[in-house]
Amino acid sequence: MIDFQSGYILRPVNPVFIYFSLFCALLLNLLPFGNYGWVPNWLILCIVFWNIHQHRYVNVITAFFLGLMMDVHNSDLLGLHAFSYSLVAYIAISWHRRIVALSVLSQALHLIPIFLLVSLFPVLVHWALSGELYWWALTGGIQALIESLLWPLATRILLAPQRRPMDVDHNRPL
Amino acid sequence: MLIDFRFKALDPIRNYVNWILRPLEYVMMAPRNIFETTSEYFTTRSTLDQENQVMKVRLAELSLLANQSEFLTVENQNLRELMELQKQVPFKTLPVEILFNPPNPISQRIVINRGMNDGLKLGNPIANDAGILGQVVRLYDRSAEVSLLEDRDFAVPVQVARNGLRAAVFGAGRGNPLELRYLPVASDLEVGDILLTSGIDGVYPPGFAVAVISKIERNADKNSSNVFCVPVAAVNRYRQALAFLYDPQFDAKAPSSNIKPVNGTPLTNIPGRRQTRARGMQ
Numbered sequence: 544m545i546d547f548q549s550g551y552i553l554r555p556v557n558p559v560f561i562y563f564s565l566f567c568a569l570l571l572n573l574l575p576f577g578n579y580g581w582v583p584n585w586l587i588l589c590i591v592f593w594n595i596h597q598h599r600y601v602n603v604i605t606a607f608f609l610g611l612m613m614d615v616h617n618s619d620l621l622g623l624h625a626f627s628y629s630l631v632a633y634i635a636i637s638w639h640r641r642i643v644a645l646s647v648l649s650q651a652l653h654l655i656p657i658f659l660l661v662s663l664f665p666v667l668v669h670w671a672l673s674g675e676l677y678w679w680a681l682t683g684g685i686q687a688l689i690e691s692l693l694w695p696l697a698t699r700i701l702l703a704p705q706r707r708p709m710d711v712d713h714n715r716p717l
Numbered sequence: 718m719l720i721d722f723r724f725k726a727l728d729p730i731r732n733y734v735n736w737i738l739r740p741l742e743y744v745m746m747a748p749r750n751i752f753e754t755t756s757e758y759f760t761t762r763s764t765l766d767q768e769n770q771v772m773k774v775r776l777a778e779l780s781l782l783a784n785q786s787e788f789l790t791v792e793n794q795n796l797r798e799l800m801e802l803q804k805q806v807p808f809k810t811l812p813v814e815i816l817f818n819p820p821n822p823i824s825q826r827i828v829i830n831r832g833m834n835d836g837l838k839l840g841n842p843i844a845n846d847a848g849i850l851g852q853v854v855r856l857y858d859r860s861a862e863v864s865l866l867e868d869r870d871f872a873v874p875v876q877v878a879r880n881g882l883r884a885a886v887f888g889a890g891r892g893n894p895l896e897l898r899y900l901p902v903a904s905d906l907e908v909g910d911i912l913l914t915s916g917i918d919g920v921y922p923p924g925f926a927v928a929v930i931s932k933i934e935r936n937a938d939k940n941s942s943n944v945f946c947v948p949v950a951a952v953n954r955y956r957q958a959l960a961f962l963y964d965p966q967f968d969a970k971a972p973s974s975n976i977k978p979v980n981g982t983p984l985t986n987i988p989g990r991r992q993t994r995a996r997g998m999q
Contacts, residue, residue, distance in 0.1 A: 573738075573745040575817035578891070582820060615734040616742065617821045618828070618855065618862050669823050677869075679891055680822035 544596070546706065547644050553705040560704055561600050565589055569609065573616060580662075580682035583689045586613065587661050590628060591654065592697050594635035595642050606632035619665060627664035631657050651694040658687035735857050746817060808922060808963040811835060813843065815956050816860065825865040825891055827851070829958070832859045837960055840920050845958045848926035848949035849873065849914060853960070866927070866948045867891060875927050876915035880905055883915055886928055886946060895928050897944035902935050906944060922963045926950075 544553045568589035576582045593601035610628030662683035670676045813829040841853045855862040871888035887896045910930045916923025928946035935942045
């Protein structure tokens with residue numbers, strides 16, 4: 544796969560690294576930060592990243608099961624996150640050809656709507672079910688902005704193993 | 718989602734996922750716990766001394782009260798027997814630890830470290846030393862989810878301590894003060910009144926502090942008053958709490974199957990508890 548930032552061809556991805564990073568993101572999500580709207584959702588960041596870069600390994604089904612986990616952790620309706628994660632995974636996969644070719648910052652801009660959808664989905668579903676809109680819960684939008692700000696960092700970390708040079712000359716680094 | 722909302726049929730799946738997820742949650746709670754224990758370990762001697770002093774005074778006061786309350790309870794039970802009133806139900810308490818506060822924009826919940834295996838039941842109240850915190854709303858084997866007072870439409874039947882006026886306190890969502898609803902303008906309420914559980918619902922034992930009235934807006938046009946209160950117990954602060962294993966047994970029986978229709982007449986009005994469902998989510 545071509546790295547559009549530098550123009551080099553990336554190394555093949557290691558599936559173990561993908562699943563390890565998803566697992567780490569899940570663990571980060573389980574950190575007891577308290578019930579604050581702005582705490583970034585590491586898991587969806589990771590899922591969307593792999594959906595865009597390696598959609599053959601992380602697809603809608605993976606997103607569904609990880610969403611199910613988050614439902615139980617967040618004590619939400621079962622299927623709420625599962626549905627929103629798989630919806631977002633679908634959108635990300637269908638956009639991936641367009642997004643990969645952009646620069647990292649405009650990628651982050653393009654992903655704001657995706658993250659907004661994930662953050663506000665529980666509020667919207669609750670609105671549909673009970674007819675009451677929680678204005679307070681719309682602060683989830685901040686979470687989406689923080690997540691898209693973290694996107695360049697995620698790109699840097701998650702693509703690092705693939706950006707290693709093929710053969711390193713130990714006498715002349717660089 | 719609809720299946721979970723309407724039929725609650727997916728609880729086994731939730732249980733299994735929870736069974737996988739809980740150890741991971743415990744692992745991720747370790748950094749916070751380590752941080753807390755180290756900061757506790759390094760508290761200075763003078764702080765501990767001060768704390769000790771305050772504790773001693775408090776202990777003296779409480780033990781004095783306890784001696785009296787023993788006498789008062791016995792007297793109360795005897796009087797109730799004389800007057801043929803229903804006896805107060807004694808109940809056990811179970812110390813619980815609050816594990817974490819799940820990130821959820823539309824509800825205020827906590828997860829505690831006791832569950833079905835420790836004898837906890839659905840609907841058991843949770844309180845700390847100051848007053849009521851909430852109620853168990855979902856049970857797992859070794860943990861449970863507790864809805865807090867602040868949760869939207871979370872209702873507790875209360876009594877004003879000063880004059881015994883009965884009302885119901887409702888949660889109004891995150892960060893909003895609790896509300897006393899359905900009260901006429903002329904009701905005898907003052908700012909600073911303490912609201913105690915009244916015990917008529919059979920869920921909360923009577924006489925525990927719930928909230929203090931903080932603001933009253935009387936609306937003569939609609940003959941209603943908006944009363945706002947603050948919870949007595951610090952809802953989001955401490956890690957330790959108590960669960961009341963309270964079962965008053967004066968609740969109406971659930972409709973049982975041994976009432977048979979007589980001669981084919983349909984059963985329209987069976988005595989017993991109605992099956993009700995909370996409005997909104999879960």
